[in-house]
Amino acid sequence: MTSKRRIIYIAATLLSILVAWLAGRRLVQAIYNGNAGEYFNSFITGQATHPLDEYLSDFNILFVIIIAVAIALLLMRRILTQVVRPLLLRNLPLIIGAASLAFIAFIYGAWTAWSGASLYKFWLEDTFAAARAIYQDKFRHRPLFGESDTWVLRSKRNLQGLGTYSPEDAQDGITLVYGIQSAWLVDMDGTILHSWAVDYDSISTDRELIPRSYPVTYIYWHMARLQPNGDLVVMIDQFDKTPNGLAMMKIDHDSNVLWIHPHHVHHDFNFDKQGNIYAIDQRIADEEVKGLKIETPYLDDGLLVLSPDGKLIDRISLIKAFSGSDYTKFFNNYSDYRNGDYLHTNNVDVLEPGLFGAASGGLLLSFTGLGAIAVMDMESRKIVWARVGFWRHQHDPDMLANNNIMLFNNLCALRTDNDACVTEIDPETYEIVWQYPENSDASLFSAYRGRQQVLANGNVLISEFQNGRLVEVTRDGKIVWEYSCPFASKVNPDYVCNFVAGRRYDRSSLNFEFNGKPPM
Numbered sequence: 001m002t003s004k005r006r007i008i009y010i011a012a013t014l015l016s017i018l019v020a021w022l023a024g025r026r027l028v029q030a031i032y033n034g035n036a037g038e039y040f041n042s043f044i045t046g047q048a049t050h051p052l053d054e055y056l057s058d059f060n061i062l063f064v065i066i067i068a069v070a071i072a073l074l075l076m077r078r079i080l081t082q083v084v085r086p087l088l089l090r091n092l093p094l095i096i097g098a099a100s101l102a103f104i105a106f107i108y109g110a111w112t113a114w115s116g117a118s119l120y121k122f123w124l125e126d127t128f129a130a131a132r133a134i135y136q137d138k139f140r141h142r143p144l145f146g147e148s149d150t151w152v153l154r155s156k157r158n159l160q161g162l163g164t165y166s167p168e169d170a171q172d173g174i175t176l177v178y179g180i181q182s183a184w185l186v187d188m189d190g191t192i193l194h195s196w197a198v199d200y201d202s203i204s205t206d207r208e209l210i211p212r213s214y215p216v217t218y219i220y221w222h223m224a225r226l227q228p229n230g231d232l233v234v235m236i237d238q239f240d241k242t243p244n245g246l247a248m249m250k251i252d253h254d255s256n257v258l259w260i261h262p263h264h265v266h267h268d269f270n271f272d273k274q275g276n277i278y279a280i281d282q283r284i285a286d287e288e289v290k291g292l293k294i295e296t297p298y299l300d301d302g303l304l305v306l307s308p309d310g311k312l313i314d315r316i317s318l319i320k321a322f323s324g325s326d327y328t329k330f331f332n333n334y335s336d337y338r339n340g341d342y343l344h345t346n347n348v349d350v351l352e353p354g355l356f357g358a359a360s361g362g363l364l365l366s367f368t369g370l371g372a373i374a375v376m377d378m379e380s381r382k383i384v385w386a387r388v389g390f391w392r393h394q395h396d397p398d399m400l401a402n403n404n405i406m407l408f409n410n411l412c413a414l415r416t417d418n419d420a421c422v423t424e425i426d427p428e429t430y431e432i433v434w435q436y437p438e439n440s441d442a443s444l445f446s447a448y449r450g451r452q453q454v455l456a457n458g459n460v461l462i463s464e465f466q467n468g469r470l471v472e473v474t475r476d477g478k479i480v481w482e483y484s485c486p487f488a489s490k491v492n493p494d495y496v497c498n499f500v501a502g503r504r505y506d507r508s509s510l511n512f513e514f515n516g517k518p519p520m
């Protein structure tokens with residue numbers, strides 16, 4: 001046998017082993033992991049139990065390969081009879097040997113998927129994970145001025161400051177904007193009315209949460225809510241650390257710290273009628289949860305309940321809220337988020353009593369990891385309602401006055417990465433009541449984060465995080481107000497700031513003297 005032919009044989013054998021191993025894994029995963037039939041059925045009827053890009057694309061690829069090979073074989077029939085057949089007959093022992101190896105690989109692949117065990121998992125997975133974590137922790141910090149969540153190249157921002165503004169169509173008010181390590185109020189014409197900022201070195205009271213080695217430039221205000229007297233409740237978050245989040249904080253109109261509660265909090269918080277704060281938190285947990293198909297350790301998102309003056313009242317594990325509920329099967333499905341982040345919770349809103357069967361009140365939650373929006377009954381502390389749907393990587397579901405739900409659908413047109421929309425749905429019928437943009441035309445973009453707020457006149461103020469833009473649209477889809485972070489960096493003027501989101505307030509609801517200071 002020539003050496004060239006030997007190489008071809010070896011490569012073909014290795015390829016068939018790889019294909020057989022993958023086929024074995026995928027076959028078992030489809031059956032064992034995901035009830036493939038139920039998936040397809042629900043996908044076809046539009047009531048998907050989970051978006052299925054990965055499975056569908058795997059199967060699609062497999063079908064395409066099979067069809068392509070069949071066509072190729074038909075076309076090559078002559079070559080087959082005159083060249084391949086004699087070759088096959090001559091090399092029968094080799095082919096049987098390769099087929100046997102491929103069969104063993106198929107069985108091995110099926111077993112690894114079935115048992116969750118493999119040589120890699122036994123010996124190498126933890127080692128790789130640890131090495132990767134150490135590397136990321138020590139070396140992969142983003143530079144202060146590089147593309148980041150807080151600073152973007154000026155050349156990439158078409159809009160800085162005020163854009164479109166139609167006073168007759170826009171909802172008048174004052175807009176709170178937050179991000180980096182500050183918040184400010186901007187008037188409809190783009191004038192900065194007031195700002196807050198806090199020096200982190202002076203407030204980092206808990207060195208376990210904010211270690212000295214941790215660059216303060218990675219810290220940012222993930223969310224802020226304004227009170228009529230100018231007090232601001234702030235959620236402080238950071239990049240590149242797990243668990244997420246550093247503290248809840250309240251400051252007065254002059255940026256004096258009223259209280260700070262160091263804790264791993266992330267994404268969202270809200271208030272009940274008594275002023276208690278419900279914030280999403282995170283910890284690493286090792287205990288199994290009855291009835292849920294999860295691997296330990298995992299990230300346990302919870303609800304941190306704080307009194308209006310920042311004292312801890314309660315903590316409720318959200319993953320445990322699924323245990324014993326009707327929605328444990330959500331955990332059987334493929335999860336978008338790896339590394340134990342099963343839920344990736346990103347919304348908490350306090351609901352009026354009685355909605356979704358929660359007699360004394362529930363919380364509207366969003367779990368991006370499960371692709372689900374859900375309601376937890378505050379009395380039973382169980383998930384009493386949950387739905388998955390056409391949304392993907394969704395953020396900020398809001399319960400509207402008409403009992404519809406509006407949410408930021410980050411991947412509006414599935415399978416594209418650059419197309420977001422804001423969608424109002426009827427939660428009972430799944431009917432899309434309103435959507436912006438109406439057709440997916442990539443005029444909104446934020447693969448992560450994003451919020452919206454329905455204003456008094458029905459307009460919707462959208463926080464398009466990755467494009468760094470606030471955009472107010474009418475229900476006819478007309479843009480009537482636009483605003484983008486206007487400040488250049490004092491350290492590197494090539495960069496302009498980005499903010500996380502904004503919220504419009506009624507002018508007459510704010511009763512404090514504005515300081516007129518820009519935030520930076």
Ligand SMILES: [Ca+2]
Nearest residue numbers: 349396397398
């Ligand atoms: Ca919300």
